[in-house]
Amino acid sequence: MMDEISDLERDKQTSRPADKQIGPEQVLSWSPGLPVSLSGRGWLKWLLIGIVIAYVAVLILAPLGALVAGAFSGGLGAIATALNEPDVLSAFWRTLLIAVIVVLVHTICGTAVAWVLVRQNFRGRRILNGLIDLPFAVSPVVAGYMLILLFGRTGVLAPLLAALGIQVAFALPGMIIATLFVTLPFMVRELMPILHAFGVEQEQAAATMGASGWQTFWHVTFPALRWGFIYGLTLTFARALGEFGAVLVIGGSVQGRTETATLYIFRALNDRQYVGAYSAALVLGLISLILVIGADLLRGKEH
Amino acid sequence: MTNSSSILEHGGVARRTSSALVVRALALTYLMVMLIIPLAVILQDGLRDGPGAMVRSIAKPVALHALMLSLWTAGLMAIINAVMGTLTAYVLVRYRFPGKALLNAIVDLPFAIPTLVTGVMLVVLYGPQRALGAWFDQNLGIKIIFAPPGIILALLFITFPFVTRAVQPVLLSLDRDQEEAAATIGAGSWTIFRRVVLPAIAMPLIAGTLLSFARAIGEFGAIVVVAGNIPLRSQTAAVYVLGEIESENQRAASAMSVVMLAIAFGLVVLVDYLQRKRDDG
DSSP states (O other): OGGGSOHHHHHHHHHOTTOOSOOHHHHHHSOTTTTOOGGGOHHHHHHHHHHHHHHHIIIIIHHHHHHHHHHHTTHHHHHHHHHTSHHHHHHHHHHHHHHHHHHHHIIIIIHHHHHHHHHOOOTTHHHHHHHTTHHHHSOHHHHHHHHHHHHSTTSTTHHHHHHHTOOOTTSHHHHHHHHHHHHHHHHHHHHHHHHHHHOSHHHHHHHHTTOOHHHHIIIIIHHHHHHHHHHHHHHHHHHHHHOOHHHHHHHTTOTTTTOOHHHHHHHHHHTTOHHHHHHHHHHHHHHHHHHHHHHHHHHHHHO | OOHHHHHHHTTTHHHHSHHHHHHHHHHHHHHIIIIIHHHHHHHHHHTTTHHHHHHHHHHSHHHHHHHHHHHHHHHHHHHHHHHHHHHHHHHHHHOOOTTHHHHHHHHHHHHHSOHHHHHHHHHHHHOTTSHHHHHIIIIIOOOOTTSHHHHHHHHHHHHHHHHHHHHHHHHHTOOTHHHHHHHHTTOOHHHHIIIIIHHHHHHHHHHHHHHHHHHHHHOOHHHHHHTOOOTTTTOOHHHHHHHHHHTTOHHHHHHHHHHHHHHHHHHHHHHHHHHHHHHHO
């Protein structure tokens, strides 16, 4: 009988560690035979767990392991040599530069967008709110192509850019804009629910006591948003590091000029420089992984 | 609605100050430049010669094959993902077992890893000159890389968190009295799941599945590595757009882009509607 008790009951017991023995109230709460529910059958439980673990192992862990093995096939020295090439280093620096600029812009503009969408009411707010998620769904190739149509040689803004002497397409500015587009939702979507939950009472109280708008934001709103900020920034940064399709289209992948880390991996793969491609992919994957896991841990600490 | 209540609702105090207006101007300008103008330009370009020309451009065999390949691989992925994502969420919420925390962390892995890196991983594992890839080809006659199975594997990898993370919180907050009641009157496990649990998680399940489908239609990084760029065989819609851009065939690129945008937009709006309906009800 005890073995038949569902995990539900076990959860209840462990959540009340003080009385592990079955006390009178628990006897009242489970009349005999009742909790043999869905999760109750031992074999079913282990079957379902087994299916999920097998699925995750085949789908995610096996490819991950293969990449690690592939990168290390030539030994640690080969990885170091492959990554120490000047064009690889410059590609990684370019990626880092783009990601840092993107994070800075989204810190300011993304926060402003989140704040305006939550706190202000104006015509078209609902539509804008729906559009924020669009970059999640739009193909990165299409995102890059939109910018080509705007900033390219025959683009809508070409005459203006020529007059100003600025090159956007096939240059760093275009790649930054492309990365801004694909990472737009992260910061906004991270901050909006927090702003919403935080409410306006404290902001109003601060304003009643004579605080200016900026003071209110800095001393009242910002502290409440802090963890959301950190999490949103990390996700934005990780996503910016890994962006590929949009920067390929708008940047053109010119070696030594507009080649980022992902674009280098793609070129190395096409040129059959496998150790270089695998090592760079491993490094890029690891950096993103550490960032996201770090953010997850921070979030765990907050709750 | 009275004036005072609307002030309370929308942040009132901040609204009156001039700095609030500056912030609003900044936010709206930013969205205009980053989102609205690029979308408008591509719509204008795609529909420049009228919808008829756009349809003709899409109806060409290579374009149509690419679009159909994207749709059916994404569709199949969405079905598998709906089942496995729900199962994963269920196992994570309802069971205790060693390694559960690790499994929970692995679910987020695909969010963190760049999709191009995902593609590289799959090529390393299943590539034709690799042991496993060669084995599949010779013994089972299944080509994975440069073929639809590779595309589906890549899409499954990338979208794995979508359904699980949508269903998990709802499952966690589910009141289990109904399940217990159903068990008391003798309902079996499967009946309880179908009649009690599934209706409760239906909305997030549908929303997560649709989002993963939308994401898959536009996926590029993983697919271009895994599927290559073979027209009429393994070329998907996004890879097709890239090819047309590179051969400066602007009309074809714009036409396909508009179709893909329309699908993405439709799905995002639908998901938004479903979620709002759930929140209201």
